[in-house]
Structures are given as structure tokens and as C-alpha cells.
Amino acid sequence: MKKNDKDNLIDQLKEKGLKITPQRLAIVDALVDNCKRHPGATLIYNEARKKAKRVSLSTVYATLKEFSENGLIRQLEFDRMENRYDLDLSDHVNLICNRCGKIEDYSIPEPLEPRDIARKAGFIVTDTRMELHGYCRDCLKRPD
């Protein structure tokens, strides 16, 4: 499972014409090994430094951005905390704990219904947030 995810990411890098560098390999390792924790840039930076001699924080940010933009990973944006990264690209709900900050994935079986999901996952919901990003009616009309 681990091996596959890593190879899979590396294959995707090649397909996209991105170069394979020791830094990127270290970051892929860090991402896959810690995927359940939905790691942030700092965690990845620390983990990656254990595996590659030299990795800078700038590189970690640039790489995570590159990966997100190419659809290899998904960026979960936050305000008060570091952004976190998710290897699971499928439609799913993130359950975020107010107290410990842990982020759990909960995959969507059927047309989703927030309260149901929460109950089944043993999670008490205090705040729901749903965003659909895309293009609004006005922007679709505009030519530019």
C-alpha cells in the first residue's frame, strides 16, 4: 500500500514532466508515511530532512504547491493553523476536532447527509462548513 502510493506519485511526476529530485522523493516519502495525519508543511519539512541531506522550507512549500496544482495531492486550507495536505483525492468529508485538531477522513457512501455522517463516525458536530469552488454565473458570461 505504502510502496504503491509512493510509486504512484513518482509516476505521476514523470507523466507531468516534473523532475525527480532527492528533495521531491523525500517529500513524497514524508507525505505517504504520514498521510493519515494530514501533515502540514512543517511536519513534512521535518520528516523530509531525515531522509534527504538538504531540503529547505521554501522547497517544501514550492513542492507542495506544485503537487497540489498538478492534482497529486489536495491542499486543505486553514486560517489559524498551517494548511494541511491530503493524499485522498476522492470525494470525502474531513472531520476536524475542535480540541485536538485531528483530521479524520470519512468517505461518502451515498448522497451525503451531514448529521448522519457525524453520528456514524462517532463525532459530535459543532460547526458545518461546505464550500463549492468554481466559476460563478457572472464569470461564465464574461468572455475574458
Added chain:
Amino acid sequence: MKKNDKDNLIDQLKEKGLKITPQRLAIVDALVDNCKRHPGATLIYNEARKKAKRVSLSTVYATLKEFSENGLIRQLEFDRMENRYDLDLSDHVNLICNRCGKIEDYSIPEPLEPRDIARKAGFIVTDTRMELHGYCRDCLKRPD
């Protein structure tokens, strides 16, 4: 409608034991008058300064935080942009345009189904994000 919203917010301030100050009145005005734009701190700061002689940005932040914590408004957190504030506390979906950044509200009629919502609202979805904030199983077990 406008008048009501303002009075409503002011009443809530009183109920919560929060003091009515010229700064807060100006911020309430700015919030209500621009509610459709889902204003951020800077916009509110600029608008509020037109109505009250003296308002500092620190105060705007403190006040918006106070309001959110007391459930008068809802904070929409973002990473690359300023946080935005929503007066609509009911369950609804925020449609966020990738190009112009506009945030539209779309109220939830029935058990929600993302693709449906988007189609009806004339919005092309490129990215879906759903978060349920609350308390995880582990934290519920812990006494502290």
C-alpha cells in the same frame, strides 16, 4: 430588513452583556450594509471609519472575533485571502468563484447534494470542500 438586522445584532450585544460603543455600532452598520459581499476585516475597517470618527484595525479584529464567538456572525476562514464574515447563520452552502472571488450563499432546501446545488445555481464546480468541525471520538472519551 436592514434596520431589523442592525437592531437585532444590537439587541444580541445587550443580551450577551457586551457594551454598545460607537465603534461597535459602526462595525454593525458595515456588516449589515455589506452582508451580501461577505466582507473581510479590511472592508469593514474602511466602511466603519466612514461612520465613526475613530476605529482602529485592532478593534475591528477584536470585535469581529467577539461577534463570532458569541454567535452573532459566522467567520469564513481562508488561507490565501482575508477571512470573510457571514451574517447568515443558517445552514447553507457558500459558492466561491475561482476567478472573481465572489461568495454567494445558496440555502439548503433538502438533504443536500453538491452537484445538484451547483447546477441550479448556475455555478460550475471545480472543487468541493466539506468540513464538519466538532469533537472526535478520542476527545469525547477523555475526561479533561
Added chain:
DNA sequence: TTGCAACCTGGAATGATTCCGATATGAAAA
């Protein structure tokens, strides 16, 4: 092996937000 676009680096810059110590002021009580 070479050439060069793509990468990497460290440090400085950015920008939103919070913190802080000092000052001012609603509003409850006298």
C-alpha cells in the same frame, strides 16, 4: 558529455492577525 530549463536555497519580504501596555469609556450602582 553538454546545455539549459527546471530546481533548490537562505534570507528577506509580505500580509493577515494577534498581542500588549497604556488610556478611555459604557453603564451599573450609589
Added chain:
DNA sequence: TTTTCATATCGGAATCATTCCAGGTTGCAA
């Protein structure tokens, strides 16, 4: 109405994640 003091406000400094930049390095195609 005046007093009192918890609560607000202020501006400027501090924080913190993230991005920018300019210069040096390197993967990899030819």
C-alpha cells in the same frame, strides 16, 4: 448625576505561515 471599574479601544510591535527573489545547482534529453 457622579463615581467606579470592568470592558473597550488604540497604535505599534510581534507572530507566523507563506511567498518572493537572486544566485547557484542539477536532472535529464539530445
